[in-house]
Amino acid sequence: MGGASRNDKRRKQEAAERRLAAAGIRVPQKRNRTPMIVVAVVLVVAVVVGGAVLIARALGNEVEPTYTTTADAAVVTAGTGPVVIDVYEDYLCPACERFETRYGNEVTTALNDGKITARFHTIAILDEQSNPAGYSTRAGNAALCAVPAGIFPRYHKKLFDEQPAEGSAGLSNDELIAFGTELGAQGDFAGCVQGDTHLDAIAKETEAARKDPALKTNDRFGTPTVAIDGKKIDLNDTSWLQKALEGQS
Structure with missing residues (x-):
């Protein structure tokens, strides 16, 4: 009976549509809702993934550095592993900040x-x-001062986390010193x-x-530039570090 009822309903609907068409009234077609459903699902997934990333950052899920530096x-040398990686970076460079965000945990883990x-x-x-000009040098100087102060790994990350915009005055020396104090700098970091x-x-x-x-x-030449065992690598290859650890670079 259910099938017959649906057929009767369909026939009545078709007859009504024919009458409307004869009167010159266009009957709108039913829209296929599948694409909209797919888009909605994709948006929900994107929101969930994005939210997970934000939550992870909010929780501070960074790898804690345990390696030593000199x-x-x-040039700051970190770690004592067999694979030698040279990283050339400018603390005002936006691409360097993205490099740190993308690979910081991987590099820190390999160093640890x-x-x-x-x-x-x-x-x-x-x-x-x-x-005024000169922030890159001032920030670099502060980073080098962070080595004898015993805070370089965290200070290095802090400088990128708080990176000022190009064209701005940059962080003041007082702000750079305050970062060191916050991170527990030892010795005469401020001096x-x-x-x-x-600078020289x-x-x-x-x-x-x-x-x-x-x-x-x-x-x-630009920053960031990364060389492994003296050979410049292509940072478009996001698996560069893994390949280096596997001896493929």
């Missing part, structure tokens, strides 16, 4: 596990992109920052990187 001129040695080269190619202790070393490191043909692409 500094020689403007003794799988890599990372050499962070303090570069200042964007000094003219702050107003090191205020005294511009590492940063300038020399920046010039050396600019002149190194092995670090250039299309005859240009």
Whole structure:
């Protein structure tokens, strides 16, 4: 009976539509709701995934660094692993901030596990992109001051977490010092920052990187640049670190 009832209903509906058509009235077709349902499902998934990322960040799910660091001129050496990774970065560089966000936990884990040695080269190619000029050098100086203060891993991350916009004045020296105090800096961290202790070393490191043909692409040097065992890698390959650990780079 259910089938017959549905057939009767369909026939009546079709007859009504024919009468309306004869009177010149167009009957709108039923819309296929499937695409809208699919879109809705995709949006829900995107919201859930995005929310999970935000929750993870809010909970502070970063890998805690346990590796040690030393500094020689403007190069900070972290860890003691067999794979040597050179990272050239400018603390005002937006792409460097994205690199830190994307790979920071992976690099920290590899350092903690003794799988890599990372050499962070303090570069200042964007000094003219702050107003007044010079923030890249001042931030780099503070990062180098963070090594003897015993806080470099967390201070390095802090500088990218709080990265100012290009074209701004950047963070003041007082703000850079406050970050160190917040992270438990030891020794005369404030004096090191205020005294511009590492400015010459940063300038020399920046010039050396600019002149190194092995670090250039299309005859240009930029940040971030990463080299493994002296060979520049393509950061478009998001599995670069895993391949390095597997000996594929």
